[in-house]
Amino acid sequence: MSKVTKVGIIGAGYIADWHADAIAATKGAELTCVVDPNDAAAKAFGAARGVEAFGSVAEMLAANACEAVHVLTPPDHHRAVAEACIAGGLHVLVEKPVALSGGDVAAMNAAAASKGVQLAAGHNFLGLPSYLRLKKQLDAGDLGRVSTAEINWCFPLGPLRAGPYGIWLMRETRNLLLELGPHLFAFCQDLFGTPEILHLELSNHVELPGGGTRPQSWRILARAGGVDVTFNITLVETYDDRSVTLRGSSAMARLDYANDTLVVTGVNTSDLVINPLRNALSQSFAQLREGVVNATRQLTSLNQRSPYGLSFRGMCDEVYGALNQSRALDARFSGTSAEAVMGAIDAVLARLPEEPPVQKPRGTPKPTALVIGGTGFIGRALTRRLAEGGTHVRVLSRGKTGPFDDIADKVETVAVSLRNEAALTDAMQGIDTVYNLAKSDDKTWEAALENDVAVAERIARASLAAGVKRLVYTGTIASYDMSDPARRISEDTGFGEDMTERNIYARSKAECEARLMRMHTDAGLPLTIARPGIVVGLGGPLQHWGIGRWHGAGAVKIWGNGQNTLPFVLIDDVVDGLILMAQAPEAIGESFNLIGEPMLTGRGYFEAIHKRLGARIRVSNGPLWAFYASDAVKFFLKTKVLRRKGLARPSFADWKSRAHLSPFDNSKPKQVLGWQPEPNPERFVQKAVTEAKLFGF
DSSP states (O other): OOOOOOEEEEESSTTHHHHHHHHOOOOTEEEEEEEEESHHHHHHHHHHOOOOEESSSHHHHHHHHEEEEEEEEOGGGGGHHHHHHHHHOOEEEEESSSSHHHHHHHHHHHHHHHOOOOEHHHHHGGOOOHHHHHHHHHHHHHTTTTEEEEEEOOOOOOOHHHHHSSSHHHHHHHHHHHHHHHHHHHHHHHOEEEEEEEEEEEEEEOTTTTSEEEEEEEEEEEETTTTTEEEEOOOSOOEEEEEEEEEESSSEEEETTTTTTEEEEEEEOOOHHHEEEEEHHHHHHHHHHHHHHHHHHHHHTTTOOHHHHHHHHHHHHHHHHHHHHTTTOOOOHHHHHHEEEEEHHHHTTTOOOOOOOOOOOOOOOOEEEEEEEETSSSHHHHHHHHHTTTOOOOESSSSSSSSSGGGGGTEEEEEHHHHHHHHHHHHHHTSSSEEEOOOOOSSSHHHHHIIIIHHHHHHHHHHHHTSSSEEEEOOOGGGSSOOOTTTOOTTTTTOSOOOSSSSSHHHHHHHHHHEEEEEEEHHHHOOEEHHHHHHHETTSSOOTTEEESSSSSSEEEEOOSSOBBBBEEEEEHHHHHHHHHHHHHGTTEEEEEOOSSSSBBBOOOOOOOOHOOOOOOEEEEEHHHHHHHHHHHHHHIIIISSSSSSOOOOOOHHHHHHOOOOOBBHHHHHIOOOOOOOOOOOHIEEEEEEESOOTOO
């Protein structure tokens, strides 16, 4: 019987599912546990996967639950968590970046060697089948003598324009390269050896709220193994080009590692007229072959073998193959290679120009407003507007610096867990108004009850205990049934008695509202509910999923035909509405739909982008029945074949609601609050499109 290694996952974030699926597909590995300090996240992940959940590494080690772990925590915790597991005698695979410097990785390698365990680097793209074919052709000399290589990561990075800004990735310029650079430098290290860094050029700087800038384009020149290597990182809204191009004396090879395709263009001996035809046909047949193979692979595997998924599978196959066969780990994933990769990144970071620190104004804030979710799109704008109006603000944030450093005399950030009711109550002392803009992104109803509904109730109880004068809670118009074009929606419409067949986000927000309104009735909670529409303007994303399903920055499939007027609203108008809700006594116990004046259809919005910004986004209709049918098939496969639990059952009415077919009546906030959303179409488009910096440059 072949050996099977018991594996644990540390960190239940979004990347954990990719690792878990790869482990499940690896013959020599079995997922047995998950660790996360967020108890709800750990339990939800554990329940979905049928594995044990722990709140700490110490608990996992004490339970002797596994023999190896995947460390998927934020990068600044990688070394400490990995070394704790190594000390406990576990084999360790660490997501990239393995650590924050080459010196840190060297220390981890030494610790692993002293304990006789394996340290593996999560350089997953080196596990792609197409990459192995590229390397085989390079080693065989099929490309001839390679003189130059270009390694690209050209892919939009939303947080640079829309936040959140408190996450590790956004705290320092260096973190951008630490996060993305290992993908590129791992290719170079494995193909040619450790690169010597010759030049660094930064451009397309974007200004961050709070002060400071971040470069959106990095160009790094290097030389490795006699090959001139160019690394390009472009993070603006751009066409997805994540590729490796090798130019040799006999052929040129282009690996698209985002799509797992390899196209090799070689010389031929035909005469002048036939030569370009053969060359073009060769490339065409290669592209066709790669596309057919990938499509067939994904179809027959129920999309479990997507290019990204395959990269993790290839990595896990090698890592656990080496462990179970007691052989040396392939250099692609070895700790030694990781040390060299991070050493090369150290050399690039040493060339970063020194950034002047953001000058924080002097003065101690005296907050009377608390914003929960203050580093998000709406929260940032709300916090700044409050500060401009003379209201000092306390913001709950994971980081102590961020988008408010330039107004630090009026805004303070505090780190408080939304699961700690006592700490929330303490944070509300001296606060008159609490704005709860928090939301969670859950895949199961059980997780939503814990991460969204229970959190909303906890914040409400803390508000009562602290004597807060007003709690403004943001729900969503998505909770309405917007499937009937003949029905005009107002605050009196209601969500409907049965929400079980609505998407989890819409259902969860409706449940939050219902429970908070009961607390208003039963306990006197001074509650006001806001439901913003599709919010647009400066600081918002180009790829807004309230409009349609995006395929990169240049193509979108609209929910429906895009001919109905959408409930757009400017971010400035939403902020005005939230502030008015906190001020008006008659707003207590009421809800308000913050919908702008009827302006644009979905297609009209994209036409405005084309006219104002010169960018023609490819727009296609999204038949709602097709979305529903696809969702129904996925639900069946996930629940019956993959045995996933707690998923929302698809509903055709729910998909019709996503198209926002029902018009809105926005008279209540105008009459009760004196709210005045932008009435002029020209000014609306100016703020929603022209001044919104949608493309990042």
